[in-house]
Amino acid sequence: MAKRRGKFIVIGGGLAGLSLAMKLCEHNAEVVLVSYQPVKRSHSVCAQGGINAAINSKGEGDSPDIHFYDTVKGGDFLAHQPLVRDMCFQAPAIIHLMDRMGVTFNRTPEGHLDFRRFGGTLYNRTAFSGSTTGQQLLYALDEQVRRYEADGLVTKLESHEYLGAVIDEGGVCRGAVIHDLHTSEIFTLGGDGVVLATGGPTQVYGRSTGSTVCNGAAAMSAYLQGARYANGEFIQIHPTAIPGQDKLRLMSESARGEGGRIWVPRKPGDDRNPLDIPEAERYYFLEENHPLFGNLVPRDVASREIYDVCINQGLGVGGEPMVYLDLTHHTVEYLKERLGGILEIYEKFTGDDPHKVPMKIFPAVHYSMGGIWTDYEGDGHGLIDHRSPRNQMTSIPGLYAAGEADYQFHGSNRLGANSLLSCIYTGQMMAPGMVQYGKNLNLHYEDVSSRVFESARQEWQGRFDDIKRMNGRENPHVLHRELGDVLLSNVLIVRENPKLEKALTLINDIQVRFREVKCLDTTHWSNPAPSFINQLHCMIHLAKIITVGALKRNEFRGAHYKPEFDLKQPDNFDPHEYVDYLEKLQYGEVAGTEFQPGHLEYMKRFEANNKEWLKTTIAQHRDGEPTIHYEDVDTSQITPRPRKYE
Secondary structure (H helix, E strand, O other): OOOOOOEEEEEOOOHHHHHHHHHHHHOOOEEEEEEOOOHHHOHHHHOOOOEEOOOOOOOOOOOHHHHHHHHHHHOOOOOOHHHHHHHHHHHHHHHHHHHHOOOOOOEOOOOOEOEEEOOOOOOEEEEOOOOOHHHHHHHHHHHHHHHHHHOOOEEEEEOEEEEEEEEOOOOOEEEEEEEEOOOOOEEEEEOOEEEEOOOOOHHHHOOOOOOOOOOOHHHHHHHHOOOOEEOOOOEEEEEEEEOOOOOOEEOOOHHHHOOOEEEEEOOOOOOOOHHHOOHHHEEOHHHHHOOOOHHHOOHHHHHHHHHHHHHHOOOOHHHOOOEEEEOOOOOHHHHHHHHHHHHHHHHHHHOOOOOOOOEEEEEEEEEEOOEEOOOOOEOOOOOEOOOOOOOOEOOOOOEEEOHHHEOOOOOOOOOOOHHHHHHHHHHHHHHHHHHHHHHHOOOOHHHOOHHHHHHHHHHHHHHHHHHHOOEOOEOHHHHHHHHHHHHHHHOOOEOOHHHHHHHHHHHHHHHHHHOOEEOOOOOOOOOHHHHHHHHHHHHHHHHHHHHHHHHHOOOOEOOEEOHHHOOOOOOOOOHHHHHHHHHHHHOOOOOOOOOOHHHHHHHHHHHHHOOOOOEEEEEEEEOOEEEEEEEEOOOOOOOOOOOOOO
16 A cells, blocks of 8 residues: 655745745645745845844854844743744754755855844844845745645645634544635635644734735634734834835844944934034934944834834924935935845835935834644754654644744744744744644544535635625724724824723724625636635634734833833842742742842832743633633743843
8 A cells, every 4th residue: 555645735835934844745645835925025025134144254252042032032032942942043043944945045255145234233244135034935835835736745725725723523624614705606625734834924914014914814814713823912013124015015124234334314304415414413322321222222122212213202303203314325226235225125116326315214004922722742852853743733733833923932032033044944843743743643634524624615615605795884904094093093002091992992893894895896717805804704703813912011021111110120139039938938938139128119010911921822712702821831941030121
């Protein structure tokens, strides 16, 4: 009898999906790769600045351990440490692998891989391919997957949408329900496992640096089927984007990594040509407030500083919410070699040449540290057992998640250039465990009753038929814009509980109005209207998760900034030691630690305000609403400390 070959369904054709598909094929598994759009247009192609790995080619003393520490610290100690450590130790091998695949990384004059600095670190750790690194990585992985496609191991279904998982009577995922976006056919696929590598959800905010396909619908479909959703409140606001009415276009952190300086005129409302403003009259606030890291503080720190300068201090350029990002001290040749792509984007959409005049930028919604809850298994030595079927599995057996769709690697704030690394790493790391999962199944998808698949198909067919019959007075696109405005106004950089409560009320109102949506097009061929309405339904649920999580998390951590709970911590004081102290007192042990009166007063306030300290927020769908509970974060290797970047 021929040996059975495993079959897996990978949803998403970005870096995580392609990396996983390639690795599964190396294990002789069959892959069906489902992509909402042509794979080469997956949102990973928009990543600009680079990918991190501590290779230390410049002799600075960098190492994977330091990369590990910087990542955990950058995420304000809210990431699971074994996973982060394993990722950072795998990073050099990933860079060399991509180099061998033909990625055109920038080189030094000697021919070595070149690296530049990104935020949250003092080392040149970011490998890059000009300012189009994501595109080069995506194309290289796509070539590898095409090779397996030619060999018959990969089947690509582009212009197809994931609707939901096929779950049997035992609660095990046996396949996926797929929507053909051209013909509107709804059908099912069977497989040993399904992976959601579907990217981020930033379109819930309406205007962001993300593509219109970054709506979180696939993750929300899993959530509505019972999967947990973790840390939804942690939304990264990128400090540098080009303001615009239609979209907020990213200005990569690589611009600051190459020496870009952020400043505003010291005089409020100063509308002079920026080149006419003398150095003494410029406020380089990141450099003055954070002299060690300067313009390369982590993104959450930079965004809050820009917000404070523009909104609270009223020093925005020309009185507007904008600051200058200045690269004019570099030569045109240098900028074209290292930043050509992004500077062309700026000139195209603003008409100003950033080689000659400073760019005008402001923070924008960019990334979600939160995502579907996934599991992992350590190897007992501080790293990950790559053969464990638990790795990246959601709370639904057989349903996995990877890339930005999951939550595990970035804590409460992602460091720049760690996103591309985490995407490729998760695909590489989880594949052996998925193969083991398929081998260990007592019942394979071929043996599951066809009624399970047909029931799932009929459920989704009925849902789309109902959507096409919707004939109310509400325009779904208007509702989407209003939903985004609610989040942009109340759940952005600065968060206050009264505003969060207001946002939740407004989201509930939008949810009620959603019932009166009108399906603007009811044809059956290449009709995006029913899909968008279904996605809007998902985005409303996601908006609730984000808002409820933010409302309940009464602390200031990473991208989640609540000024009311920004307690000024005394010097030389570690809250972690205080928690140990309380535990010893609880069990009648000798405390062995003395705290000054000021420290004790601080900790009383800390305890009253920070019930979620070092916890993961877990949202589960119950009776139409998200219920919240908390899980501990694995801090077994690095003791959490006050996060300072002075």
